[in-house]
Amino acid sequence: MYSQKCTFTGNLSKASNNLYKEDLPTSKPDTVDNLRALHPEGDLNYNKQLKPTCEQEADFWESEDGKNLMLDVLSLSETKVYFRK
Numbered sequence: 001m002y003s004q005k006c007t008f009t010g011n012l013s014k015a016s017n018n019l020y021k022e023d024l025p026t027s028k029p030d031t032v033d034n035l036r037a038l039h040p041e042g043d044l045n046y047n048k049q050l051k052p053t054c055e056q057e058a059d060f061w062e063s064e065d066g067k068n069l070m071l072d073v074l075s076l077s078e079t080k081v082y083f084r085k
Helices: 002-008 012-020 031-038 054-062 064-072 076-084
Strands: none
Touching: 002 012, 012 076, 054 064
16 A cells, blocks of 8 residues: 555655565664654745645646646556566
């Protein structure tokens, strides 16, 4: 399920890593520190006016550019080709 979510958002490497990982998650004491190093905190003063509204995002995905992006990059067939490489 997580791999599909990553694929639809364009994170193909995360989807691939999740599908083919061999290690099980660990609960070692340094796990939280490692995760924090991997995902540092972002700027808390993010300008929210730059973020598109839900309507703008929906309009984009229904536009010609959004549909082309969905077909060319985020399609299941393209994902299969990516994973075969």
